[in-house]
Amino acid sequence: MRRISTALLLALAPSAALxxxxxxxxxxxxxxxxxxxxxxxxxxxxxxxLLSRWGLPEIGKVLEHRAGVISKDLATARAAKLEADQAVAQLNATIAQARGAAQAEVAKAVAEAKADAAAKAAALAGQLEAKLAESEARIEAARAAALAAIKPVAAEAASSILLKLTGSQPAEDKLAQRLDEALAARKAA
Amino acid sequence: MAGPTIDALGQFSLTTGLGSLGRAVNFTNSNEAMLGAAAVIVAVFALGLKSKALVPGRAQSLVEMLYEFVRNMCVDTIGEEGLRFFPLVFTIFSFILLGNLLGLFPYFFAFTSHIAVTLTLALFVFVFSTGVGFYTHGFKFLKFFVPSGVPTWLLPLLVPIEIISYLSRPVSLSVRLFANMTAGHVMWEVFAGFMLLLTASFGVLGAFASVVPLSLNVALAALELLVAGLQAYVFAILTCLYLHDAVHMH
Structure with a gap:
């Protein structure tokens, strides 16, 4: 552009100058x-x-002051952020600690309840076991009684059957022996 | 034909300013413009420094922008040592910038269109930077004219070329500013005078035809505004470059 202006000057100025x-x-x-x-x-x-003694140094001071204020504010903000971060970290730690304690408490309670329930269940099972044993004993006794009762009935039935069939009374001891054998065979079966 | 003539160069003629007092001490109309430029600079600084606010207002922003612009130019071009020359570069830059800008207004005198003015400024920069060179490096500064890494037999040819290019610095520096400003103002005057000529020669028709040179002048105004800023910048950055050469020798 300088070249253009210069060329224009060279073109215009001489004619004007003439x-x-x-x-x-x-x-x-x-x-x-x-x-x-x-x-x-x-x-x-x-x-x-005027510029070197007053104007420029004054502007320089204004700019320097601004830079100082900005860096100070930034430092303050950074410190505040650090503090906030620390507070958050502390808060998180406290929460974690509280959660751990609560969980331990819950686990303890659960274990206690389980132990309690197990003890109660064991006691109940013992009671039931005893009742069962007692019942079995009663059943056994009834059975023995029933078996004992069946022998004279069988002996009487057998002797009367033999009497009808043969017309003679069987020997008391022999009948009793065969009856015992038959009952024992049934019991074994 | 007795009509208006184009007086393209009359705008550059020097008269005395400031009334009879100015006439007594040869204070010229161009010095009036210089005084105006300096006054505007000082007034802008005074306005900008009025509040010294942390968040700057308009005037303060303007001064701060100018300050940082020239300061960065000094530091980027010369280096950290450039801060020593910052007030000087700022004075030259703002003086030329305001001289160019004020010269664009009608009835204002563009003192940067005077070769005596620009050559004086350029010679000052030349002598000052050369002085800085010798002050910083002593007589070793003469090595500046001996390019490094060149075969010895070429030196008798290259050293004179280096010296001539160095000595031509003030010429190019001053003529660049002077020619740009003069050319712009001459063109303005020529087109404006052409409007008068057209009207005088062709009456109403000529007045209508004057729209063409008028619109040219409007476009030129935009160009001249650019040139005013650019040439002040070029002068300042070349001053920085010469000072860089003086401080660093390369």
Whole structure:
């Protein structure tokens, strides 16, 4: 773009300069052309002093202060976050501890209840066992009684059957012996 | 034909400013513009520093942006040592920027369109950076003109080229700014004068036809606004570059 502007200047300026005579910028015969430079030096020195002693350092201070505030705030925020994290960790630990304690308590209660139930069941089983044994004994006694009762009935029936069949009374001891044998055979079967 | 003529260069002619007092000490109209530019800079700083708020307002943001822009330019281009030259670069940059911008307004004098002004600024930068070079490195600074890694038999050719390119720095620096500003203002004046010529020559028809140069001038205004900022930036960054060469020698 510089090239374009320069080319345009070269194209335009000479024609204009020919029409006007000369460019005021090149008129070094005019004392004002160089006098403006002297005044420029004065203005620039004053501007430089104002900017370097007052303007720029003040802006620098403002920026520095802002950076300081921002970094301080960030540090505070970081510390707060750390604290919060620690609190959360502590909270989690407490919760875990409480949960462990509760679970232990529950397990203890369950074990106790189980032991209690087992003891009760054992006692009940003992009672039932005793009753069962007693019942069996009673049954056995009844059976023995029934067996004892069946012998004279069988002997009487056998002697009367033999009497009808043979017409003679069988020998008491022989009949009793055969009866015992038959009953024992049945018992064995 | 006695009508208006295009006086493209009249806008650059120097007169005295500030009344009879100015006439007595040759205070020119271009110095008036310089004073205005400096006053605007100081006023902007005063406005920006009024509250010194933690959260900046508009004026304060403007000053802070300018500050950080030039500061970063110094540090990025010269390095950390560049902070020593920061006030100087800032003064030059803001002075040229405001001179360019104020010069865009009608009836304002664009002092950056004077080669005497830009050459003085460029020569100051040249002499200052050369001084910094010799102050930092002593006579070893002359090695700057001897490119490293070059066969010895080429040196008699290269050293003069290096010296010439070094010496041409103030010329290119000053002519760049002067030519850009002068060209823009000349074009403006030429197109504006052309509107008067058209109206004078063709009456109502000419006045209607003047829309063309007018719209050209509107477009030029946008371009000149860009050029005003860009040339101030270019001047400042080249100042930083020359100072970088002086401090680091490469």
């Amino acid at each position: 029409a006007e005579g000369t460019m005021p910028q090149m008129d070094f015969a005019n004392p004002l052309t160089l006098d403006q430079v002297g005044w420029m030096a004065v203005i620039l020195v004053v501007l430089y002093l």
